[in-house]
Amino acid sequence: MDPVLEVRNLRVEYRSDGRTVVGADRVSFAIGPGEIFGLAGESGCGKSTIANAVMRLLKPPAQITAGDIRFQGRDVLALAGGELRAFRWRQIAMVFQSAMNSLNPVLTIGEQIGDIFTTHEKLSRRAARDRAGELLELVGIDPERLKAYPHQLSGGMRQRVVIAMAVALHPRLLIMDEPTTALDVVVQQEIMAQIRDLQRELGFSILFITHDMSLMVELSQRIGVMYGGRIVELAAADDLFAKPLHPYSEALMNAFPPLTGPRRELTGLFDAPRTTDSCGFHIRCPPDRSDCSMNIPDLREVAPGRWVARSTEGDLR
Numbered sequence: 001m002d003p004v005l006e007v008r009n010l011r012v013e014y015r016s017d018g019r020t021v022v023g024a025d026r027v028s029f030a031i032g033p034g035e036i037f038g039l040a041g042e043s044g045c046g047k048s049t050i051a052n053a054v055m056r057l058l059k060p061p062a063q064i065t066a067g068d069i070r071f072q073g074r075d076v077l078a079l080a081g082g083e084l085r086a087f088r089w090r091q092i093a094m095v096f097q098s099a100m101n102s103l104n105p106v107l108t109i110g111e112q113i114g115d116i117f118t119t120h121e122k123l124s125r126r127a128a129r130d131r132a133g134e135l136l137e138l139v140g141i142d143p144e145r146l147k148a149y150p151h152q153l154s155g156g157m158r159q160r161v162v163i164a165m166a167v168a169l170h171p172r173l174l175i176m177d178e179p180t181t182a183l184d185v186v187v188q189q190e191i192m193a194q195i196r197d198l199q200r201e202l203g204f205s206i207l208f209i210t211h212d213m214s215l216m217v218e219l220s221q222r223i224g225v226m227y228g229g230r231i232v233e234l235a236a237a238d239d240l241f242a243k244p245l246h247p248y249s250e251a252l253m254n255a256f257p258p259l260t261g262p263r264r265e266l267t268g269l270f271d272a273p274r275t276t277d278s279c280g281f282h283i284r285c286p287p288d289r290s291d292c293s294m295n296i297p298d299l300r301e302v303a304p305g306r307w308v309a310r311s312t313e314g315d316l317r
């Protein structure tokens with residue numbers, strides 16, 4: 001089936017005061033209809049840069065210097081004006097980090113959700129309120145709460161409201177950037193279950209972004225592990241969980257406790273040198289290829305659907 005989103009060879013640079021920081025480099029992945037795809041990696045590895053590029057929300061000093069983004073076959077980077085506005089929220093919607101704090105404190109939940117329908121679908125206020133009530137029910141909140149102000153709701157409820165707003169116009173793809181990071185573990189689990197239910201009911205695809213590998217493996221079907229702006233491993237979640245093939249994926253998996261299964265010892269993340277011309281991980285791979293100290297290996301397919309940026313074979317150290 002044709003992918004919903006296709007990102008090919010994307011490079012984003014942040015240029016200011018004669019300095020260039022590479023936010024993302026040679027990033028390629030595709031998300032199928034109804035698929036949940038995750039981008040994992042520590043802070044600063046480029047996850048939000050990619051999400052913002054896909055949403056066309058990058059602003060100077062960010063610049064896309066290479067690559068291509070296609071949504072249902074259309075060139076996203078060429079969209080402008082009304083087309084771009086219709087693309088955002090109707091085709092793709094995004095739940096940002098700490099989005100629950102972005103609700104307007106002086107408007108009720110009903111007014112804020114209702115605004116989406118009066119603005120985008122030109123519904124009457126009454127019809128918009130009814131639709132807002134249905135949406136609240138969809139995310140497990142009593143429609144009575146339409147009259148509440150954001151401060152009268154818990155953090156978890158506010159996050160549900162934000163998710164409801166994101167899916168209000170039935171987008172084909174929902175981007176979620178650390179949607180539960182600010183919540184405690186119990187509420188986090190409830191929200192994750194809610195997201196899964198919503199996704200099953202409405203059938204949208206998800207680009208899920210988090211540094212938390214336990215959550216990532218739990219929700220996503222396929223995962224791209226990022227380090228220093230690049231995808232270093234791309235695999236089905238189960239395969240990645242069973243046996244990470246890149247040293248960084250392995251370190252990231254070992255840095256988080258599994259949500260299910262036996263306990264295992266956790267280890268901290270090591271910091272590989274971030275250079276543009278050598279792979280900082282070569283000391284962790286078998287020593288049969290020495291050129292990795294001079295080159296960053298490209299992603300290569302080592303099994304069907306499984307890609308890794310290693311030029312060496314064999315088990316990791």
Ligand SMILES: Nc1ncnc2c1ncn2[C@@H]1O[C@H](COP(=O)(O)OP(=O)(O)OP(=O)(O)O)[C@@H](O)[C@H]1O
Pocket residue numbers: 014021022023024041042043044045046047048049050061062211
């Ligand atoms: N406005 C900016 N100006 C300069 N550099 C930036 C800017 N925004 C991001 N970067 C750099 O781009 C790289 C990728 O950052 P990005 O925010 O995409 O990472 P991230 O994985 O989403 O991290 P986090 O989870 O902390 O948001 C980092 O080196 C970051 O310092």
